[in-house]
Amino acid sequence: MTRRRPDVVAFDVNETLLDLSPVRAALVEAGQPGSLLGTVFARTLLTGFAAATVGSWCSFRGAFDAALAQETELSEEARGSVADTFRELSPHPDVEPALRRLVEAGVRVVTLSHGSPGVAEAGLERGGIAPLVERSLSSEVIRAWKPNREAYLWAAGTCDVAPDRMALVAAHGWDVLGAQRAGLTGAWFPRSERTYPAVFDAPHVQAADLAGAVDALLALPG
The missing domain is CATH 1.10.150 (DNA polymerase; domain 1)
Known part of the structure; x- marks a missing residue:
């Protein structure tokens, strides 16, 4: 299946966006x-x-x-x-330009975590980038842990988009795998993990860093 440029990009929070x-x-x-x-x-x-x-x-x-x-x-x-x-927690230095690039390209940005509600919001506020994020979603609301497909489908439904019009960016291979199995476009880059787990389905998008992952998503056909 050919992946299309997403209308919404969801970001994992702990380690992917926020420095622990x-x-x-x-x-x-x-x-x-x-x-x-x-x-x-x-x-x-x-x-x-x-x-x-x-x-x-x-x-x-x-x-x-x-x-x-x-x-x-x-x-x-x-x-x-x-x-x-x-x-x-505060965002990693590369987060603000990556999120701004998406917003300026007309792509909606959200966060999707199984962490406690309020953690993502606090970190985004501390980094001064909360205005770039449409909403912060915690699957704790529906008592589901990623990589359960329910979490990703709930996020897509909450954002009122079909799963194939949402992407999930994460520095965790298991998170990208879960998103892809739920029909989302998965994008992985190394942060806490040096390599993507070879036993998983290959990520739709793989880049050397966060900026590269965002650029690759924006380069997908509309």
Whole structure:
């Protein structure tokens, strides 16, 4: 199937748009190695994915707290303090020009996260780029975790577009795979992952960086 230039581009939030450095710093302040963040974040996703797979559900914050409890001996209060720093995130430097390029080309921009509502909005406001984003969507509203197809179809429906007229840009291969299986155009670039998982269906769009991913989407035929 030939992919078409999207009317709406949805962006994953954590790591794709927002820098998790404040969370890493909070771990260090709590006496933990900053390198632990990768393990905790991965376990958070594992917990959420597992719950969704068996037909259950938990919030991102709940999964993150459970991951911290498994990987550290931090108190409940200390874990809460670390989790609170998700509201202190800021966009990566390459985010503003990428989003502005889409908006100036007449493409609608939204965010799509399974993170807690308000996290994306706070980060966009902190970076001064909230006006570039039409709306921020959290699949927590429908108690679904990406890469469940329900999350992507809900996002497309909320934006009043057919799935094939929406693209999902993410630095996580599993997210791009989920979007593509739901009928969206998937675009991947390296940020936290060095390579796209070879065991997944190839991404519709793959670029060396965020700017390249956006340019490739805009270059698709209308």
